[in-house]
Amino acid sequence: MSTINRKVLTLDEFTIQQLRDFPHATGELSGLLRDMGLAAKRVNVEVNKAGLVDILGDAGSVNVQGEDVKKLDIFANNQFMGVLQHGISCAGIGSEELDEYVAFDDVVSRNSKYVCLFDPLDGSGNIDVNVSIGTIFSVYRRVSPQGTVATKEDFLQPGRNQVAAGYMVYGSSTMLVYATRRGVNGFTLDPSIGEFCLSHPNIKCPEFGKFYSVNHGNYFQYAPGVQEYIKRCQQKTPATGGPYTQRYIGSMVADVHRNLIKGGIFMYPGTVEKPKGKLRLLYECNPFAFIVEVAGGKATNGQQRILDIQPTELHQRSPLFIGSKGMMEELETCL
DSSP, rough: OOOOTTTBBBBBHHHHHHHHTTTTSSSHHHHHHHHHHHHHHHHHHHHHTTTTTTSSSEEEOOOOOOOOEHHHHHHHHHHHHHHHSSSEEEEEEETSSSSEEOOOOOOOOOOOOOEEEEEEEEEEGGGTOOOEEEEEEEEEEEESSSOOOOOOHHOOOGGGGEEEEEEEEEEEEEEEEEEETTEEEEEEEETTTEEEEEEOOOOOOOOOOOEEEGGGGGGGGHHHHHHHHEEEHHHHTTTTTTEEEEESSSSHHHHHHHOOOOOOOOEEEOSSSSTTOBBBBIIIHHHHHHHHTTTTTTHHHHHGGGGGGOOOOOTTBBOEEEEOOOHHHHHHOOO
């Protein structure tokens, strides 16, 4: 009979163990992270059988970003919104799929400390072709008084105010990676017991890597400094130690996850046509910037640190350069 390795902590055990280190902690944040894990398991089941049921393809509507909404996006959005609304830790949510934020107006939610922003299914354009997709989320302590209904100001906070951020990758294995200021930890879903188990403790982003991720199709639309850095990535120079390998999946969660583990740089610059790029500051850039910085990397919009940007609207876009510290510093000499 095979024995279960009891040295491996589940997500629940890990969050409870961390609580023990803080005698005054209320456990709300731990509860919120476990809620996210539950929703991720539900989404994972549907993602895995998406080809078998009528959940693939477009839902016939266009979201606030002007993108066709995939049916699975709506399902994922409903799952994450549902667990947070029924939990005890969240006062309201902002989602890439919703035009406006949603404040939960019941006694428990009004007394909750946190709000949550998420992209329920990032890279969903890849569902039809079986490429890894994911969920991205971030958690802020609300600025409005506890006991009241959450306000827009709770959601329009600079990324440095995040108390936690994370993402799920639905790939060859399903992973949940989350960061608090104490560190970044990765959990892999064990389908035999239906639990996320600690597989990547205390993730550190290598200072240099071999990968650069950028859409080469837009090369001539990029600013000269970005073009210069891409040229350096392709050449052998003492500074870069290149040439680097180009890896671009087109699913941001998968690209940044690989670079976080193995070292690398991900770039989504603005173009002549779209100077602010395509990525959303609140749902994609901020959470990843927080995670990568805690792991020792860097993230900027080309001019300033992502986490210092003061958002003015829920669906604000931003260019993004993110990855290994040494590679980011080389990039900054070009910009």
